[in-house]
Amino acid sequence: MNVASGIVFQILQSVLVLLIAPLMVGWVNQCRAWLQNKSGPGIWQPYKVLNKLFHKDAVLAHNASPLFWATPYILFGSMWLAGGIVPVLATSLPFAPAADVIALVGLFAFARVFIALAGMDVGTSFGTLGARREMMIGFLAEPAMLMTLFTASLISQSTSLVTIVETLGHGDLVIYPSMAFAAAGFVMVLLAENGRIPIDNPSTHLELTMIHEAMILEYSARHLALVEWAASLKLTAYVTIGIAIFVPWGIAQAGDWAGIPVALAALALKLTIAGAGLALLEALSAKMRIFRAPEFLGTAFMLATLGMLVHFLLET
Amino acid sequence: MNLPLHAQIINLCAALLLLLAFAMLTQRRIRSLINLFSAQGLVLVISTLTVAYATHQTHLYYSALLTLVLKVMLLPWIMHRLIRKLNVRWDVESVLNIPATLLIGIVLVIFAFNLAAPISQFSDTIAKSTLGIATACIFLAFLMMITRRKAISQVIGFLAMENGLFFAATSATYGMPMVVELGIALDVLVGTLIFGVFFFHIREKFESLDIHHLEKLKER
Numbered sequence: 001m002n003v004a005s006g007i008v009f010q011i012l013q014s015v016l017v018l019l020i021a022p023l024m025v026g027w028v029n030q031c032r033a034w035l036q037n038k039s040g041p042g043i044w045q046p047y048k049v050l051n052k053l054f055h056k057d058a059v060l061a062h063n064a065s066p067l068f069w070a071t072p073y074i075l076f077g078s079m080w081l082a083g084g085i086v087p088v089l090a091t092s093l094p095f096a097p098a099a100d101v102i103a104l105v106g107l108f109a110f111a112r113v114f115i116a117l118a119g120m121d122v123g124t125s126f127g128t129l130g131a132r133r134e135m136m137i138g139f140l141a142e143p144a145m146l147m148t149l150f151t152a153s154l155i156s157q158s159t160s161l162v163t164i165v166e167t168l169g170h171g172d173l174v175i176y177p178s179m180a181f182a183a184a185g186f187v188m189v190l191l192a193e194n195g196r197i198p199i200d201n202p203s204t205h206l207e208l209t210m211i212h213e214a215m216i217l218e219y220s221a222r223h224l225a226l227v228e229w230a231a232s233l234k235l236t237a238y239v240t241i242g243i244a245i246f247v248p249w250g251i252a253q254a255g256d257w258a259g260i261p262v263a264l265a266a267l268a269l270k271l272t273i274a275g276a277g278l279a280l281l282e283a284l285s286a287k288m289r290i291f292r293a294p295e296f297l298g299t300a301f302m303l304a305t306l307g308m309l310v311h312f313l314l315e316t
Numbered sequence: 317m318n319l320p321l322h323a324q325i326i327n328l329c330a331a332l333l334l335l336l337a338f339a340m341l342t343q344r345r346i347r348s349l350i351n352l353f354s355a356q357g358l359v360l361v362i363s364t365l366t367v368a369y370a371t372h373q374t375h376l377y378y379s380a381l382l383t384l385v386l387k388v389m390l391l392p393w394i395m396h397r398l399i400r401k402l403n404v405r406w407d408v409e410s411v412l413n414i415p416a417t418l419l420i421g422i423v424l425v426i427f428a429f430n431l432a433a434p435i436s437q438f439s440d441t442i443a444k445s446t447l448g449i450a451t452a453c454i455f456l457a458f459l460m461m462i463t464r465r466k467a468i469s470q471v472i473g474f475l476a477m478e479n480g481l482f483f484a485a486t487s488a489t490y491g492m493p494m495v496v497e498l499g500i501a502l503d504v505l506v507g508t509l510i511f512g513v514f515f516f517h518i519r520e521k522f523e524s525l526d527i528h529h530l531e532k533l534k535e536r
Contacts, residue, residue, distance in 0.1 A: 174319075174324065175321075175324040175325065175327070175328050177327045177328045177330065177331030177332075178331065180328065180331050180332065180335065181331065181335060184335065294415065295342075295414050295415055298414075298415045298418060299338075299342060299418065302338065302418045302419075302421070302422055303335070303338075305422055306334065306335075306338070306422070306425065309422075309425060309426065309429060310331050310334065310449070312429075313429050313445060313448050313449065314327045314330070314331070314445050314446070314449075
């Protein structure tokens with residue numbers, strides 16, 4: 001693989017992730033609307049919202065520190081970086097050695113710390129409340145996430161996502177029972193980390209139960225747009241990590257131009273199904289009380305642990 | 317690792333059984349508990365059919381059919397009917413809180429895996445490594461019987477334990493003799509019917525299905 005085509009692939013994938021992230025959110029919202037017998041805003045709505053927000057004037061609170069206005073850029077940057085590291089279109093990209101799965105979890109944690117600090121920065125009660133809840137969910141979700149990823153790492157004997165994809169996707173087709181556990185745990189972590197329904201409702205404002213929305217209440221205009229965009233990038237990054245680990249078929253090798261159409265088609269198909277499935281899960285479950293969240297994430301952690309145990313029992 | 321496809325399917329079924337056992341342990345609603353039990357029965361049927369197909373043991377086809385009729389259709393139907401008649405739709409109360417139960421469950425699974433490891437080395441069946449999971453399922457069902465207060469969920473725990481035993485039998489020795497299996501199936505069926513009668517009596521006496529009331533020996 002020569003360096004130039006690797007860089008072209010990297011740029012291609014990063015731009016693609018950036019562009020499809022709002023579409024992903026739009027598709028999930030559209031599916032949710034359909035499942036609730038509503039007509040729905042259409043899948044292009046997030047782009048319209050972003051466009052509207054970028055054309056407004058930003059308002060900052062008087063006591064906001066530089067941290068407050070820097071956070072949207074940090075969030076957006078780290079989520080975009082995560083989107084560039086995960087093998088969405090192709091493996092062995094130039095960025096990929098920058099971070100293995102553990103560093104990716106660290107990247108998400110980094111972004112979470114900043115958004116929580118920004119939520120507390122202005123000093124409104126809602127922001128503080130949201131930040132504390134976010135940190136609680138985060139510290140419960142992180143070990144579960146790591147355990148799920150370790151199950152995949154044990155099979156491919158590497159924590160690098162590229163190696164995992166190559167072992168699972170390009171090797172012989174083998175059924176790994178431990179991956180069933182890991183997948184169940186991963187879906188639960190995905191729901192919790194992205195503020196989806198059993199833990200948080202993404203479509204509420206000004207309610208006592210909200211988590212993510214409570215932290216970003218003080219943001220407006222371009223800052224809000226970047227935070228929203230970062231949230232959709234985070235959702236896309238999680239879904240693509242899930243795809244890379246659990247259904248990696250079709251991801252091309254870097255420098256392999258012939259594999260690109262297949263990879264694009266496979267990605268579109270997988271994201272469509274994943275989005276519809278996410279909406280279905282959200283439509284089927286009810287929002288939990290916040291004190292049930294430890295139980296939910298404890299179950300996710302247990303599933304991931306069981307996945308590792310089953311791996312040792314059945315697959316070694 | 318390069319197992320043949322049917323062994324992989326059996327391993328997957330074993331993993332699903334364990335998953336369902338844990339789901340039953342955490343489930344709060346009685347109706348969902350029964351549905352999970354029925355799903356566990358279905359997974360059991362699939363794994364038994366796979367073992368039967370892979371090893372050409374014809375009697376396993378019959379026991380798979382028996383499981384399908386009894387555990388996937390008849391018993392859940394009887395339980396649903398009981399619940400409708402007894403009018404117990406509310407949540408299941410457990411003695412321990414659910415995260416603690418889960419942690420105990422994980423410890424039990426590790427114990428069961430270690431317990432089964434030396435035994436399954438002497439077995440030469442295609443599904444020998446699943447013995448640990450079958451043992452874990454039995455322990456988890458037992459844990460469920462201990463931690464639940466309502467009589468119905470204890471009976472479901474009992475039936476789930478039978479599921480685990482059945483799976484252990486198919487994975488370790490290609491199933492028990494047909495006579496024994498028929499006997500067990502009949503026992504489970506009659507047992508459930510008798511439990512159903514008991515439920516009515518317990519409720520009539522104590523106006524609740526909470527086993528807690530049975531602990532006192534004297535009447536008031």
